[in-house]
Amino acid sequence: MISYDIVVIGGGPAGLAAAVEAGKCGGVSVLVIERDRELGGILQQCIHNGFGLHIFKEELTGPEYAERFIKELNELNIEYKLNTMVIDITSDKVITAVNPKDGLIKIKAKAVVLAMGCRERTRGALNIPGMRPAGIFTAGTSQRFVNMEGYMVGKNIVILGSGDVGLIMARRLTLEGAKVQLVAEVLPYPGGLTRNIVQCLEDYDIPLLLSHTVVEICGKERVEGVVIAKVDENRKPVLGTEKYYPCDTLLLSVGLIPENELSQKAGIMLDPVTGGAVVNESMETSIEGIFACGNVLHVHDLVDYVTEESKNAGRNAVKYVKSEISRGGPKMIAKAKKGVRYIVPQVIRLDNIDKAAVLSMRVDNIYKDSKLVVKIGDKTIKEIKKRYLRPGEMERITINKGALSEASDSVISVEVSEVV
């Protein structure tokens, strides 16, 4: 059995950042395992710009962002295996993987970083009635077809869901000559980032129908049209509001699901809200020495934050290998309260906080002129005023170590509150 100090599962933005950071810390052997034919993950198909503003202070495209990390990885001589699928991880960190060159291999790791990313929700997950013709794609699949493989997915397109990839593809397909008729969103507010609504839809006069959904797909061999209806506040279609839109393609941009089959096999505890692992301040899961970061942990909207979180995971994997992670000491539990859906990390061990802890979270609705209130027990320790809070945009709060170590309670909570 081959062995490494740290094995990183996934060579996308999270895996690359974790591996590079681990490599920079030095003194450890690192292996990255990637199932695709090249490193970079989903960034390679995200040819639009807007990546890297926080990390590099410039606007890069996905491939450019990826290439910076791939270059660093190579300069650090970090090993990686492409076309390699991990099929099992055990709780004692034995990884089973398969590729056409090595066949079936087992790798023993001292620490594992899970960076498998997420998958798109499909038609099956939505239960849309109707026929099963060709011409139904998830937005990300269409992105890969158009931007990498060189296939156009259709000419007359309807998009269901206003997730970021769907919005990006609305613009991309319009530029490539397709007619994008509309984007329908079942919720009363858009799912993606505001900038994408502006840049991708408003720029090209593509209507966004909020509180609308597809209730039927028509066509036998190929999509011929879809029926779209308004939905009520319980997301139930309103009878009599159905309208038929002829089209040849339906794109689905209806959410991402962290890909945690391997984590579950290893017996890692998952958070039912995020769909990712429960982690502590070191990005360590419920199994000591197995870390998680990026979209496999919780779905991000900015890759810059994936990078930051993954560097933290990479750094702590090295600390773990060198037995520098503190196990005892005071511990706090992060609780999402009114208006907040979840907080990552879920556990904070104070001894492992260097200067500050970063809490990532999402709100459950749109809030205007409100504030995020951080409390330890009943005591408010921080308030952040927000003109807008949207479920589509992740919020991050930095808490200084000082505020945490003075705490008299072991629960830190965040809630949304109106500004009076």
Place this chain on the structure above:
Amino acid sequence: MDKKEMTCIVCPMGCCLEIETDGSHYKITGNRCKRGEEYAVRELISPMRVLTSTVRLKNSYIRKLPVRTNGAIPKSLMFDCIDVLKTIELEPPVKIGDVIVKNILNTGVNVISSRSI
């Protein structure tokens, strides 16, 4: 005084800008950085965008090379630029940052490769 609201798209923050103008002066509120102010004025006078697209690749495992303009171009020229890019076919090796089209449509902006292959 005219009032207009717009969403700043300079960065992912997406600040909600409010612009008041009397025709010659602009007063911008709601921006969290200097660039938001510049954006609002520019967006009112002549909207500019960075174009990202692809060109065809021969003899490569990926069939499209991602490219972008290395600066913003007038929004009105997006489709004309795409037409230019559709005529191009390249072969590896290409390096990140290589100029694919110089001074596209006399905008003074180059189209460059977004990756190495």
